[in-house]
Amino acid sequence: MPDFSADFKAPRLVGDGDIAKLISLSKSWVRKERFNRRHGLPHSFTLDPVMIGSAPRYRLAEVQDWIEAQSSLRVAAKGKPSNERHSSQTSAIGLRPQRV
Numbered sequence: 001m002p003d004f005s006a007d008f009k010a011p012r013l014v015g016d017g018d019i020a021k022l023i024s025l026s027k028s029w030v031r032k033e034r035f036n037r038r039h040g041l042p043h044s045f046t047l048d049p050v051m052i053g054s055a056p057r058y059r060l061a062e063v064q065d066w067i068e069a070q071s072s073l074r075v076a077a078k079g080k081p082s083n084e085r086h087s088s089q090t091s092a093i094g095l096r097p098q099r100v
Helices: 016-023 027-038 060-079 082-092
Strands: 050-052 055-059
Touching: 016 027, 016 060, 055 060
Parallel strands: none
Antiparallel strands: 050 055
């Protein structure tokens, strides 16, 4: 049987736990975002999973691009007044502003 491994490079797939570690949030946040997205509710995590059976997996390159896009949103928000900046930064990653 021929060896296709040299010609075929599969994208690296990661699960909820891996994504949670990358963005320093919980696995439940990733799952909640996926649920919200599937049900048309407000969400910030905009990637569609690759389903392997019933297990959702995400392409690592897409996750990294999404993280970079979130960083770009924060940089763009720096020119706003401080009260608006805090609000837009937290909504860019799907979190509620914390009360101080």
